[in-house]
Amino acid sequence: MRRPPLVVVLIAVIVMALGETAGAVMSQMRPQTERYTRARIAANPVVHGLTGSAEYDDEVRARAVFAVEAGLSFFHTHAEGLAPVMLVAATLVASIVASRRIRAALYAVMMLGVLFPLGYLAYAAAVLELGRDEGVAFAERWVLTPLGTLAIVGILGLLVALATRRALVT
Numbered sequence: 307m308r309r310p311p312l313v314v315v316l317i318a319v320i321v322m323a324l325g326e327t328a329g330a331v332m333s334q335m336r337p338q339t340e341r342y343t344r345a346r347i348a349a350n351p352v353v354h355g356l357t358g359s360a361e362y363d364d365e366v367r368a369r370a371v372f373a374v375e376a377g378l379s380f381f382h383t384h385a386e387g388l389a390p391v392m393l394v395a396a397t398l399v400a401s402i403v404a405s406r407r408i409r410a411a412l413y414a415v416m417m418l419g420v421l422f423p424l425g426y427l428a429y430a431a432a433v434l435e436l437g438r439d440e441g442v443a444f445a446e447r448w449v450l451t452p453l454g455t456l457a458i459v460g461i462l463g464l465l466v467a468l469a470t471r472r473a474l475v476t
Contacts, residue, residue: 307397307400307401308397308400308401309397309400310393310396310397310399310400310413311413313417314393314396314413314416314417314420315393315396317417317420317421318389318390318392318393318396318420319389319393321385321388321389321420321421321423321424322385322386322389322390324381324385324423324424325381325382325383325384325385325386325389325423326382326385326386328378328381328382328385328427329382329386331378332375332378332379332382336375339374339375339378340371340375343370343371343374343375343434344367344371346434346435347366347367347370347371347434350434350435350437353435353436353437353440354366354367354370354437354438355437366438369438370433370434370437370438373429373430373433373438373441373442374430374433374434376430377426377427377429377430377431377433377445378426378427378430380423380426380429381423381424381426381427381430384422384423384426385423385424388419388420388422388423388457389420389423391461392416392419392420392457392460393420395416395460395461395464396412396413396416396417398464398468399412399413399416399463399464399467402467402468402471403467408463408467411463412460412463412464412467415456415459415460415463416456416457416460418453418456419453419454419456419457419458419459419460419461420457421453422450422453422454422456422457424449424453425445425449425450425453425454426445426450428444428445428448428449428450429441429442429445429446429449429450432444432445433445
């Protein structure tokens with residue numbers, strides 16, 4: 307079995323390490339994360355729609371804090387799941403795809419696709435800076451959808467290569 311380029315391996319390992327770090331942040335630094343989130347919300351009252359009404363504003367803050375924590379949680383989960391899958395997929399590409407150009411294209415797509423979990427960090431940051439609804443929409447449109455699409459295209463490309471190889475062998 308051949309190995310993928312070291313840059314592909316390095317990026318996958320970095321994403322896994324960042325995902326593990328996010329897990330530690332969520333468990334060990336939850337109070338600090340919540341304090342920081344509440345401070346950013348207070349610094350951007352207009353984008354969060356704060357009105358000055360304690361009951362309403364408390365609900366808005368709670369929803370924003372939950373969205374930021376969800377972004378960190380999704381980042382942690384997806385980084386620890388997608389990075390190893392893409393690493394295995396890139397190893398299969400190295401082993402079975404004969405064409406250098408097709409291998410390079412699949413590596414590029416997979417290398418960008420493995421960055422998909424970082425979209426959830428963008429999601430958490432965008433919620434703080436743009437407000438909950440606008441931040442989520444921004445992250446989904448400009449980060450999560452493009453990177454997720456690349457991850458899917460990379461896996462589909464591998465499946466096509468596997469099917470083509472199988473058809474040639476039989």
